[in-house]
Amino acid sequence: MIKLQDITEEELLYGSLACAGCGGIIALRMALKVLGKNTVLVLPAGCLMATCGFFPQMAVNVPLVSTAFPSTPSTVSGLVAGLKVKGKEDITVLGVAGDGGTADIGLQALSGSVERGENFVYICYDNEAYMNTGGQRSSETPYGAWTTTTPVGRNKMWEDKPKKDLLRILAAHNIPYAARTSISHPREYMDSVRKAKETKGPAVIHVLAPCPSGWGTDTSKTVELARLAVETGIWEMAEYENGKYKVTKIIKNRKPVKEYIKAQGRYRHLPDEEIEKMQKQVDEYWKAMS
Amino acid sequence: MIKLQDITEEELLYGSLACAGCGGIIALRMALKVLGKNTVLVLPAGCLMATCGFFPQMAVNVPLVSTAFPSTPSTVSGLVAGLKVKGKEDITVLGVAGDGGTADIGLQALSGSVERGENFVYICYDNEAYMNTGGQRSSETPYGAWTTTTPVGRNKMWEDKPKKDLLRILAAHNIPYAARTSISHPREYMDSVRKAKETKGPAVIHVLAPCPSGWGTDTSKTVELARLAVETGIWEMAEYENGKYKVTKIIKNRKPVKEYIKAQGRYRHLPDEEIEKMQKQVDEYWKAMS
Amino acid sequence: MGKREFINGNNAVAYGVKLARAEIVAAYPITPQTKIVEQISEFISNGEMNAEFIKVESEHTAMSACYAASCTGARTFTATSSQGLLYMFEMMQFTSGQRRPVVMANVNRAISPPWTIWLDHQDSISTRDAGWIQIYVESAQEALDTTIQCFKVAENKEVLTPVMICLDAFVLSHTEELVDIPEQAEIDRFLPPFEPDYKVDVNRPLTIAAGTAPNLYMEFRFTQQQGMLKAINLWKKADEEFGRLVGRSYGGVVENYKCSDADVILVTMGSLSSTAKDVVDSLREQGTRAGLAKLRLYRPFPEKEIFDALKSAKAIGVVDRSLSFGFEGSVFSDVKAALYNNNCCIPGVNFIVGLGGRDVTADDLKKMYDKLQYIQKNGKAEQTVEFIGLRWSE
Amino acid sequence: MGKREFINGNNAVAYGVKLARAEIVAAYPITPQTKIVEQISEFISNGEMNAEFIKVESEHTAMSACYAASCTGARTFTATSSQGLLYMFEMMQFTSGQRRPVVMANVNRAISPPWTIWLDHQDSISTRDAGWIQIYVESAQEALDTTIQCFKVAENKEVLTPVMICLDAFVLSHTEELVDIPEQAEIDRFLPPFEPDYKVDVNRPLTIAAGTAPNLYMEFRFTQQQGMLKAINLWKKADEEFGRLVGRSYGGVVENYKCSDADVILVTMGSLSSTAKDVVDSLREQGTRAGLAKLRLYRPFPEKEIFDALKSAKAIGVVDRSLSFGFEGSVFSDVKAALYNNNCCIPGVNFIVGLGGRDVTADDLKKMYDKLQYIQKNGKAEQTVEFIGLRWSE
Amino acid sequence: MGFIPNKLSDLPAGAAFEGGHPTTHTGNWRIFKPVLNKDKCRNCLLCWIFCPEAVIKKGSDNVEITYDFCKGCGICANECPTKAIEMVKEG
Amino acid sequence: MGFIPNKLSDLPAGAAFEGGHPTTHTGNWRIFKPVLNKDKCRNCLLCWIFCPEAVIKKGSDNVEITYDFCKGCGICANECPTKAIEMVKEG
Amino acid sequence: MQQIRIHGRGGQGGVTAAVIIGGAAVADGQYAQAFPAFGAERRGAPVLAFCKISDRYIRNRSQVYNPDIVIVFDEGLLSVVDVTAGLKEGGMVIINTEKKAEDFPFSNKVKIVTVDATAISLKALGKPIVNTTILGTFCAATGLVKLGSLKKTVKETFAGPLGEKNVMALEEAYRQYKGGA
Amino acid sequence: MQQIRIHGRGGQGGVTAAVIIGGAAVADGQYAQAFPAFGAERRGAPVLAFCKISDRYIRNRSQVYNPDIVIVFDEGLLSVVDVTAGLKEGGMVIINTEKKAEDFPFSNKVKIVTVDATAISLKALGKPIVNTTILGTFCAATGLVKLGSLKKTVKETFAGPLGEKNVMALEEAYRQYKGGA
């Protein structure tokens, strides 16, 4: 596994206009550290593009091809093909999109690029809502969360669906490599990025990247919350490789889900019985998985 | 299981302009027999719409809302919502689209409708290519097949990717009910349709529906070929229900894959070693599944 | 009379949708529109409004769902902007071709790239041929009232055409101002329930959006065109009736602001019209006979009404907040085409302004009127297209 | 001189793409375009052509992939029709806004609903504001030659704008005729390799399609407009050079067919122009001074060239195979707008023809010329928009 | 028989036609014709359920083939377990 | 420093600007400032890897915080296992 | 200009026949257009294809309303469509049938040429595919294209032995007409 | 017409402050517009908000270039942006600071009003959120809106106890100015 000491000091992402403590920026910065300068980055609409690619604040130091919101994977496809005919197949093509850009409006294109078996790395930084537009529900918004389109009013309307399971959807594509990981675990995450780079064919990483602004949390807690998600068992670290789904981190003594929920503004309204229901679901999931 | 004797004689699909022996028509006709008159049908671009919904030849006798090629599931969503506000939730909303309209250009919308948990029945009739436009490759075109965009020339270009696994993708969505079935097995297929109708929430059926024109087969062999696909083990009959994937038909003595391949014009070019490779893959798959 | 609120254009549209008793709302976020659907979701969550709120996964789906919901006979609304509008382009045409009276708010925003979130009209203008009625407003109040008028005209059996209400990003969408909220009862009197003849009905199974060969297609398009053209007079009537019942109206389809005796007239759409009225008044004080023709309805294009407003002018300027690339501003072309049809050839000039959020000030507008006076004197325009407010000239 | 083949318009475009040495082809099927990409996939599979062939899962992806591939500096092509064009609308604007010279063939087909697969120009016309150059052809030969010209103009450093070559569904796409296939060497002389200044390069990391605030956006759009306008003269030059090197040219951007002394002139686009030339000749034989202005380039709109072609006419008719719903034919509006800019107000009438595949015959065209003669006599048009070939009048 | 418009005002708003009204008698596409040998028929209904054109009718002892819309695909003959249906050349 | 256009002909064809040139010194967004106590630092590099702004530099014995682009999010302080970083109010 | 209309069924190769006629005309140094009736018909459905031949470049691109010659692939079509619709006075109808010209009701109005192309094809190709066979009759009866050009075009269209067989069938039909005429 | 510009940071509630001023003016029977500087700024970044107040309906919809009054939420902004840019002659700048008016370099050019809003807010709300607090100073120093209307609007904006607390903070700032003036 990657050692922090060995990681390059070179920064390819520097000076973004993101909120203080943005988890998405951490995800992108770490990934670029592994992939290095010989990378082309694709960013669609979303917080990262909005905060890293606005003139004159150009925070990314690899070629960045920005694209339309639904088009990250297909822009990746075009770059892969273009670099191939230009004899530059050694360049890593990296698509990075949010949960909305990946699991909602970009899913079809992603499925297509994966199915065609193109050679690329794709990272979905998951902050569990459409954050760039102010925090609307996406299909990755977890059960119980408040968003601006699942407001909490007289008629209860908080999000009532579980998260879309991106990793299993990719596994169903029999993708060469995919992982579910978290910015709180840099070694594991960066190791996934390295594997993804080395994979011949499509490789997709789904990384939890909390958003202090959207989650209603202190900017200093971004990493801590991501870690809590793992330690409570809410966020499973897993990989799909060689046709196999594998849990990559088994938490011995899972922390109570409540600890995670109570730390966040977006769950403020949740009655305790809902939290207990969530705890039960988590417990059942892990029982079933072991 | 459904008995043929008990099935209604009423025909809700009659007099289409499809090619003689079209498997897609069989799939739709059987489904409507189960669902009955209290059904609204959505058809996008594709062979069924082109042959059943052109004035003055209106072959379908339930309300048919035709829609754009990418929009079957989202049109279904709108109908479900509209019928709900109109107090007509007892009507079954049925989306029927081809493999291209489902696994390629309609996949995102399907994923969305399933994720939102809307109450509908969706049938993908799979003829393994874009037939209405003359037989181009889709993500459901099987390995080895000739299509007009995977022609067989000096530089071999026949389809070199396996089929997209729609059922497993739906299973990854934890859909309430989904099935992979075949028109050659009317009782099983129609039973799936019945289950789908009874499911509260989304239910999707992926049904093999050979196309004599696109597969290069005699019109009389449509059902026989579908059966062969099952009997050779190339086409697995399976269901996803209550969170479980289940093979629904285990073939004791699988027929040789060759029998299926050799019967079809679209595989004419395939050298024997390729067929052997396919045989091996099928054998391995079934070994792994048992 | 209802209550008065200090709200922005987005809220105002949401109030309009609520008062219109829309039954289906498809929602997908995009800046600067999002507040509209957020506000509606709050109305619903608070029990103030009764509608199915579909949280779709893309705008193509938003419009597909609206198309289908409208086929069931439900009153249907969605909102979008810019990239979202472009992404649903196919379904926009499906909806109009099948004559489903969906109402959509488009918060006008420029198109990327260059990446932008700011105001111009390129988004709605680039859908001008798509068979949607387009109406532009200049204030939050007009946004609210017009939203209600939209349903009235769209659902008229002679029209049956979807309507897009266009309001300017930020300048209207995010600007709070004083808005009168009509009473529900007033609106119920104005807007009858939607009861289409052709809809999904298991007892009368129709094939909706059927295929038609060359022997019939053209006739459908002709009747669609006829229906759309009828919207011009029907909108005038609706605006007038709204005035009678609710107490506010907006001059029909072209607001004629001091045009009757004007020598120089600007044609504007959207929020700019508001500032321009100030400018007209101050020019009038200085003795210049200035006028403003505010184009509310852009499609169907009110050929006769715009001719009537402009016919006595000596010089006209058409202000476009967008560009038909490779030619000129589309409103300019259309206005000239309409005048031409009336054998009228007043010297005219096109001002391209405010692309990608560049502010257009009263000073800018004054300069445009100055230019028109110069043209009036010369009897002809030297240059037909002029960009106003460019940072550099070369 | 190359060989002569009896092929259809779709094949002809494919030959053009091969001869242009396109490096990337994105393919998605839609009738009646599909044969173009099928033919290209055959060329590749037979080793006659060397390109990456991307079998995308939708047209939005097709254009996204083209946009991106072009960013690497690769010569890029795709083809579509109708619904496919609409579905990629967002990415069309991305490609043009970012100045990527992708070439696309659009086989003109009507838009659904009513469901259709037949010819009209509604698809490409409804994208007229999207910043793409649009050129229309009248024969398979012109389709082949023009495909090559497209790359030449699109990739010119002063232009850098994507080009759509429009050919009529079935009438051109599926009609076999005699076509000269140029030699590869001739084309190599005409068309240099594509070497853009701004492209993906890890040694010079650019942010491509960067965000720009209101302080800069408008300037980008202004330079985009300038680039596009340059295409008018550059296309004339390219057509002329093509003529010199290959032996065929097409009159630049507006083919002036016997207009110089004509009293009555029709303006047409696409395959209709071919039939119309027959009609002009037969009218001339009968002593009528008829002319035809064939608009090849529709965007950028060749304002001056169309004025030059029409200026001496007594009556003009503009034939639109599409409709800007709620107004009139778009070519009619644009032609009038251009004449207006030149203070020219010749009586004109708009013929809406051939929607959804209705055939337009020589007889129909003769009737249009008759109408123009009537207008010439009267000095003015009574009706501005006329549908030709409607089945019923009421 | 479905509604056939013959003036503009007949047209629905948007192409919306009554369904279930086939007008083209696809029976004349047929080159071979399925002919039933009643004696062999066991009334298993397989031909009935597989017929794409829904032109086979249930009967008490055996099925019955109607020909207006039978395209002659031959599926019935192919699927019949008792070979009770024979395809014979039309004409 | 990135390229700043100042005439039309300076503009690239399509917005394409050189990357890696931040100009807005986001350091002045800071309300609290991370201050390192070198003595407590074990050089574990956790703050370094987690800092979203990449403003912590590796050193031989301990890390070093630079402030031009530090937004004061406090992640470094929160994650430091030895509490070697303290957030203090700016000003 | 000579205009030809072909009546066939989806899948019978009517368009190919039109293209072969056009190709042969072109090989003869003439100009031609060949195109299908633009539709979405499926295998089995009656379809049309057209060919125009002229010694000058053909600019008129509208459809064929008044053919000089009609070719009917399949006698069964006669009961479905009016094959003589719009036929020019003195026009010719070539029908694949076992019957004789006199057996057709419209034989008094137009010139009818019959050929049992199915039989010929079955013999030469082993399949009842008549689209090239009947072109032999067309060639012999109309003289609009040269036999050599027709054979050459057929060989270019169908590679290898299939081409040879098609040419044989075509020649046989040609011979039968010439013999019979 | 009076035009107000507010300098704050993303997340500090500058737009809310502008809307509250406008709402109060409206409650007073005046007309108002309130809007943000249209941008995509994130939490922490300097942002602007505007309010225009007039006794007539405000038709001019262009931005505010020459404010009469500037409100600065956070002293730190002074080193980042020129808060006096475009300020009208005789205009006023209200700054949240511990310092005195004289401590600012531009004190000779414009009227400066200072208030330690952070201290007041920390006391009243327990948080350094100054957007409502400073409105008390604004109200006292400019008299553009009535104190009662301002309080009412704040209570409508923040329901329940939060509203009460905000009103307390606002009143305290108001008192301090009145006392100090």
Ligand SMILES: Cc1ncc(C[n+]2csc(CCOP(=O)(O)OP(=O)(O)O)c2C)c(N)n1
């Ligand atoms: C077609 C289209 N629809 C909507 C938008 C508006 N939009 C831009 S970013 C965004 C949210 C992005 O969410 P996500 O992908 O999760 O990234 P995040 O903002 O959370 O980083 C939306 C809805 C758009 N740009 N294009």
Ligand SMILES: Cc1ncc(C[n+]2csc(CCOP(=O)(O)OP(=O)(O)O)c2C)c(N)n1
């Ligand atoms: C946006 C769009 N792209 C392409 C098409 C063209 N098109 C119509 S049907 C079809 C093929 C449909 O394939 P499938 O869904 O598999 O159904 P099948 O034709 O095989 O029945 C295509 C590509 C279209 N109508 N719309």
Ligand code: SF4
């Ligand atoms: S809103 Fe959230 S995801 Fe977006 S920049 Fe701020 S912290 Fe990052």
Ligand code: SF4
């Ligand atoms: S092409 Fe195939 S799928 Fe389409 S109608 Fe014919 S048989 Fe059916």
Ligand code: SF4
């Ligand atoms: S399949 Fe054969 S036995 Fe069975 S019902 Fe049909 S004809 Fe009778």
Ligand code: SF4
């Ligand atoms: S031949 Fe085909 S269509 Fe006719 S009855 Fe048999 S199965 Fe049905």
Ligand code: SF4
């Ligand atoms: S986290 Fe703490 S101990 Fe580790 S390097 Fe940073 S300051 Fe030193």
Ligand code: SF4
């Ligand atoms: S406070 Fe945040 S930005 Fe500053 S050094 Fe620490 S982690 Fe980095």
Ligand SMILES: [Mg+2]
């Ligand atoms: Mg997100």
Ligand SMILES: [Mg+2]
């Ligand atoms: Mg298919």
